[in-house]
Amino acid sequence: MHTDQLLAFITILIAVVPWAMSIHAKVALIASAMEGLPELVRETRAKLDQHETAIKALQKAAVARH
Structure with a gap:
């Protein structure tokens, strides 16, 4: 090889x-x-289920008060 090369x-x-x-x-x-990623999806899905359960409980309590 040449110097330039x-x-x-x-x-x-x-x-x-x-x-x-x-x-x-x-x-x-x-x-x-x-x-x-699969573990993250499972954790997110579990957290979503917890939030949905809490929302349903709050809605049920609000309906019971009225």
Whole structure:
């Protein structure tokens, strides 16, 4: 390789490697989040059920007062 080609190659590596590592890190983060998603959905659904039960109890109490 000529010096100019080597310099161009090193410049490209310096530009591409951090970008590629950044993409890899983002993909890993998304994959990790996706693994926890089913549990988050279950927790959210349980919390929603609790809120709906509380609302129904409040509505029932309000109707009983009138």
